[in-house]
Amino acid sequence: MLKKVFAILMVLIMMFCLFSCKKTENPYLSSPLPESVYLSSGMDEKTTLKYDIYEDYIIITGAIASLSTLYVPEMIEGKEVKAIEKDAFSGMDTLTAVTVSDTVIEIRDNAFYGCTSLENVVLSENLYLIGNAAFSENTSLKSIRIPLDTVVIGGHAFSGCTSLKNIVIPKNAQSIGGGAFNNTPWLASQKDKFVIAGQNVLIHYNGTDESVTVPDGIVEVSAFSENFFVRYVSLPASVERIGEYAFMNSSLNEITLGENVTIIATAAFDSCLDFTKINFNSKIEFIGDYAFSGCHKIEEITLPDTVKSVGKGAFVRCSGLTYLTFNSAKTEIGEDICESCSSLKKISCPKKSPVIDYAKSNGFNLDII
Numbered sequence: 491m492l493k494k495v496f497a498i499l500m501v502l503i504m505m506f507c508l509f510s511c512k513k514t515e516n517p518y519l520s521s522p523l524p525e526s527v528y529l530s531s532g533m534d535e536k537t538t539l540k541y542d543i544y545e546d547y548i549i550i551t552g553a554i555a556s557l558s559t560l561y562v563p564e565m566i567e568g569k570e571v572k573a574i575e576k577d578a579f580s581g582m583d584t585l586t587a588v589t590v591s592d593t594v595i596e597i598r599d600n601a602f603y604g605c606t607s608l609e610n611v612v613l614s615e616n617l618y619l620i621g622n623a624a625f626s627e628n629t630s631l632k633s634i635r636i637p638l639d640t641v642v643i644g645g646h647a648f649s650g651c652t653s654l655k656n657i658v659i660p661k662n663a664q665s666i667g668g669g670a671f672n673n674t675p676w677l678a679s680q681k682d683k684f685v686i687a688g689q690n691v692l693i694h695y696n697g698t699d700e701s702v703t704v705p706d707g708i709v710e711v712s713a714f715s716e717n718f719f720v721r722y723v724s725l726p727a728s729v730e731r732i733g734e735y736a737f738m739n740s741s742l743n744e745i746t747l748g749e750n751v752t753i754i755a756t757a758a759f760d761s762c763l764d765f766t767k768i769n770f771n772s773k774i775e776f777i778g779d780y781a782f783s784g785c786h787k788i789e790e791i792t793l794p795d796t797v798k799s800v801g802k803g804a805f806v807r808c809s810g811l812t813y814l815t816f817n818s819a820k821t822e823i824g825e826d827i828c829e830s831c832s833s834l835k836k837i838s839c840p841k842k843s844p845v846i847d848y849a850k851s852n853g854f855n856l857d858i859i
Contacts, residue, residue, distance in 0.1 A: 521596065521619070522595055522596075522618050522619070523547070523572055523573060523595065523596065524546065526544040526545045526546040526547060527544060527545040528542060528543075528544055529543045529544060529545060530542075530543050531543065531551070532548075532566070532567065533554060534566065535554075537553075537561075537563075538553045538554045538555045538557065539552075539553055539554075539562075539566075540552045540553060540554060541566055541571075542575070543567065543569065544569075546569070547569055547570050547571070547572040547573075548565075548566045548567070548569045548570065548571045548572065549571075549572060549573045549574070549575050550562055550571060550573070550574045550575060550578055551575045551578055552575070552577075552578045552579060553579065553582075556582060556584040556585075557579075557582065557584060557585055558584050558585065558586050558587070559585075559586065559587045559588075560579065560585060560587070560588045560589070561589045561591075562574065562588075562589065562590045562591050562594060563591055564591040564592065564593045565593070570593040571591065571593050571594055572593060572594060572595055572596065573594060573595065573596035573597070573598060574590070574594065574596070574597045574598060574601045575598055575601070576598040576599040576600055576601060576621065577599070577600045577601065577603070578598075578601045578602075579601060579602050579605060580600045580601065580602065580603040580604060580605075581603065581604045581605070582602075582605050583604070583605065583606045583607050584607060585602075585605045585607060585608050586607050586608060586609050586610065586630075587608070587609065587610040587611075588602065588608065588610070588611045588612070589612045590611075590612065590613050590614045590617070591614060592614045592615045592616050593614070593616070594614040594616070594617060595614070595616055595617060595618040595619065596617075596618060596619045596621070597613075597617065597619070597620050597621060597624050598619075598621040598624070599621035599622040599623060599624065599644065600621070600622070600623050600624065600626075601621060601624045601625075602624055602625050602628065603623050603624070603625070603626050603627060604626070604627045604628075605625075605628050606627065606628065606629050606630060607630050608625075608628045608630055608631055609630045609631060609632065611625070611631065611634055613634075613635070613636065613637050613640075614637065615637050615638070615639065616637070616639055617636075617637050617639065617640050618639065618640060618641050618642065619640070619641065619642040619644070620636070620640060620642065620643050620644055620647050621644045621647070622644035622645045622646060622647065622667060622734070623644070623645070623646045623647065623649070624644060624647050624648075625647060625648050625651065626646050626647065626648065626649045626650050626651070627649075627650040627651070628648070628650075628651045628654075629650070629651065629652050629653060630653055631648075631651050631653060631654050632653050632654060632655060632656065633654070633655065633656035633657070634648065634654065634656070634657055634658070635658040636657070636658060636659055636660055636663070637660060638660045638661070638662055639660070639662060640660050640662065640663055641662060641663060641664050641665065642663070642664070642665045642666075643659075643663055643665070643666045643667065643670050643688075644667045644670070644734065645667025645668050645669055645670060645712075645715075645733075645734040645735040645756070645757075646667065646668075646669045646670060646672065646735065647667065647670045647671075648670060648671050648674060649669050649670065649671065649672040649673055649674070650672070650673045650674075651671075651673075651674050652673060652674065652675070653675070654671075654674040654675060654676055655674075655675045655676055655679070656676065657671065657674070657676045659687040659688060660688065661688060661689065662688065662689065663687065663688030663689060663691065664688060664689050664691070664709075664710070665691070665710060665731065665733060665734075665755075666687060666688055666691045666693050666710070666712055666733065667712055667733055667734035667735055667755075668712040668713070668714070668715035668733055668734055668735030668736045668737070668738055668758075669712075669715040669716070669735055669738075670693060670712070671693065671694070672715070672716070677694060680694065680696065681696070682696065683695070683696050683697050684696075684704070684705055684708075684713075685713070686708070689709060689710075690707055690708050690709040690710070690728075691708070691709065691710040691711075691712060691733070692704060692705075692708045692710070692711045692712065692713045693712055693713055694713050695713045695714055695717060695720065697719070697720075698719045699719065699720065700719060700720065700721045700722065701720075701721065701722040701723075701724075702720050702722070702723050702724070703723075703724045703726075704723065704724065704725050704726060704729065705726070706726040706727075706728055707726075707728050708725075708726065708728055708729055709728060709729060709730050709731065710729070710730065710731040710732075710733050711725060711729055711731070711732055711733060711736055712732075712733030712734065712735070712736045713736065714736060714737045714740050714742065715735050715736065715737065715738045715739065715740060716738070716739050716740060717737075717740045717741065717742075718740065718741045719741070720740065720741065720742060721741055721742060721743040721744070721764070722742075722743060722744050722745070723737075723742065723744075723745045723746070724745075724746040724748075725745070725746060725747055725748035725751065726748055727748055727749050727750050728748075728750070729747075729748045729750065729751055730750055730751060730752055730753065731751065731752065731753040731754075731755065732747075732751060732753065732754045732755060732758045732759075733755050733758065734755040734756045734757060734758065734778070735756070735757050735758065735760070736755070736758045736759075737758060737759050737762055737765075738757050738758070738759070738760045738761060738762070739760070739761045739762070740762055741762075741763075741764055742759070742762045742764065742765050743764045743765060743766060744765070744766060744767055744768075745765075745768060746769070747768070747769065747770065747771050747774075748771065749771050749772075749773065750771070750773055751771055751773065751774060752773050752774060752775045752776065753774075753775065753776045753778070754774070754776065754777050754778060754781050755776075755778040755781070756778040756779045756780060756781065756801070757778070757779070757780045757781065757783065758778065758781050758782075759781060759782050759785055760780050760781070760782070760783045760784055760785075761783065761784040761785075762782075762784075762785050763784070763785070763786055763787070764787060765782075765785045765787060765788060766787045766788060766789075767788065768782075768788070768791070770792070770793060770794050770797075771794075772794055772796060773796055774793075774794060774796055774797055775796055775797060775798045775799075776797075776798060776799055776801075777793075777797065777799070777800045777801060777804050778801045778804070779801035779802045779803055779804065779824060780801070780802070780803045780804065780806065781801060781804045782804060782805050782808060783803055783804070783805070783806045783807055783808070784806070784807040784808070785805075785808050786807070786808065786809045786810050787810050788808055788810060788811055789810050789811060789812050789813070790811070790812060790813045790814075790815075791805065791811065791813070791814050791815070792815040792817070793814075793815065793816050793817060793818075793821065794817055794818075795817040795818035796818070797816070797817075797818060797821045798820070798821065798822065799821065799822040799823070799824075800821060800822070800823045800824060800827055801824045801827075802824030802825045802826060802827070803824065803825070803826050803827060803829060804823075804824065804827045805827055805828050805831060806826060806827070806828070806829045806830055806831070807829070807830045807831075808828075808831050809830065809831065809832050809833060810833055811828070811831045811833060811834050812833050812834060812835045812836075813834075813835060813836055813838070814828065814831075814834065814836075814837045814838070815837075815838040815839070815859075816837075816838065816839040816840070816843055816845050817840070817859075818840065818843075819839070819840040819841060819842045819843040820843075821839075821843065821844075821845070822844060823844055823845060823848060827848070828852070828854065834854060835855060836854070836855045836856070836857055837849045837854045837855070837856055837857070838856075838857040838858075838859050839856075839857075839858065839859065840858070840859055841858055846858070
């Protein structure tokens with residue numbers, strides 16, 4: 491039952507946290523595609539592919555009929571194919587083989603989610619980004635080679651691929667979201683206590699200790715999603731990023747961030763029901779969408795003046811939160827950052843902060859500092 495609830499929660503959050511052609515709170519998750527003017531949609535009756543036509547490129551959006559094999563071409567209507575859109579082939583259980591041409595640099599969220607018959611996948615050698623849950627629940631997939639140039643592997647990208655025994659993760663991967671390989675035979679076969687991949691990304695913790703000190707040298711931590719053993723985590727100075735879904739739905743009680751963490755990514759601490767306190771360092775810059783959503787026991791949050799942006803719903807459903815303080819007037823905020831914070835007594839911020847309008851429009855007590 492708990493797993494079903496978690497799966498539903500993941501889908502709901504991912505629906506709100508999709509990649510776009512704009513910058514996001516995590517520089518590594520920013521699309522390498524330049525912004526381009528949308529022109530129209532199109533359809534190829536021969537291949538059955540549907541696509542969006544932009545001034546500079548094509549994005550595949552799906553197919554008009556169920557496919558058994560899929561070839562994503564380099565060119566359509568004289569323009570390069572650059573991306574496969576979110577949900578494009580999600581749930582297509584007839585699909586057995588996919589080949590993606592080398593012009594494609596993005597496969598977005600849920601693009602091939604739940605393609606339960608998919609056995610063979612050949613990815614673009616120039617692929618930069620694999621989105622959240624892009625190949626999740628592909629239960630027939632036995633092996634995957636992620637290309638060398640892939641920099642971002644989204645949260646739960648291959649989770650639930652219950653036949654996936656062989657995975658090649660490139661050394662160039664700089665950001666690997668939490669749960670990227672959860673519930674795969676490959677992850678189950680890893681014997682190291684700390685499973686590290688790409689450019690020093692901690693992707694999984696195999697221990698059962700209550701208190702964990704992450705090894706020095708780790709740059710990104712994404713390892714503790716659904717971990718019900720670990721309660722206290724200490725991060726070394728080498729850590730710069732808390733990855734997507736890093737501690738989501740875990741038993742974390744307290745964390746020492748480390749002095750060089752600049753990014754807390756999307757849903758990093760979402761639904762950490764026992765999480766009581768976080769002390770931000772003086773270098774934190776980005777707090778992602780839903781980063782602390784559902785952390786009911788956090789009572790007070792003070793954001794340092796280094797914070798540049800706080801994402802959508804960052805503190806939503808923090809029902810125990812009573813005081814929230816912003817120390818910079820330049821901190822940008824997303825929508826509904828404090829929705830359903832029923833105990834919130836006061837928001838404090840400097841003059842000219844965008845937080846002022848948010849607090850007033852939502853009826854929160856405001857203190858100008």
